[in-house]
Amino acid sequence: MRKRILSFVYAGRGIKTVFSTETNMKIHLVITAVVIACGFVFKINITEWCLCLLCMALVIGGEMMNTAIENIVNLASPEFHPLAGKAKDIAAGAVLICAIISVIVGCLIFLPKIWEMLAG
Numbered sequence: 700m701r702k703r704i705l706s707f708v709y710a711g712r713g714i715k716t717v718f719s720t721e722t723n724m725k726i727h728l729v730i731t732a733v734v735i736a737c738g739f740v741f742k743i744n745i746t747e748w749c750l751c752l753l754c755m756a757l758v759i760g761g762e763m764m765n766t767a768i769e770n771i772v773n774l775a776s777p778e779f780h781p782l783a784g785k786a787k788d789i790a791a792g793a794v795l796i797c798a799i800i801s802v803i804v805g806c807l808i809f810l811p812k813i814w815e816m817l818a819g
């Protein structure tokens with residue numbers, strides 16, 4: 700039981716580390732806050748909330764995996780190596796794909812509502 704609780708403590712420490720050290724993570728946090736505020740302002744429905752929450756998890760989780768990979772690569776290959784560069788580029792590319800898809804989902808949800816508000 701103690702081991703189980705400790706695993707939550709370690710996970711919490713990982714979340715705290717990534718949010719306090721990674722600039723990209725702070726940017727994601729600001730965007731997440733803006734999306735949540737827009738969700739309330741535009742009164743999005745439960746399905747739209749679920750899609751927004753999934754996108755947030757995708758981008759923040761992806762960024763955390765990217766940071767973990769960067770740390771492992773730096774540890775395993777502090778010197779220049781094509782495979783180290785490839786691993787970092789692929790991890791960064793994965794975050795970019797998640798972010799682009801999330802922006803598209805955000806546009807599909809919010810743009811019609813913004814348009815409706817401006818038109819009406």
Ligand SMILES: Nc1ncnc2c1ncn2[C@@H]1O[C@H](COP(=O)(O)OP(=O)(O)OP(=O)(O)O)[C@@H](O)[C@H]1O
Binds near residue numbers: 769777780
């Ligand atoms: N050890 C290495 N060997 C080869 N290429 C590397 C190595 N380390 C970094 N690179 C190249 O430099 C790029 C940037 O690496 P870096 O570690 O600065 O990542 P970053 O995305 O800028 O990190 P951060 O998110 O901390 O700013 C990598 O995507 C990779 O192309």
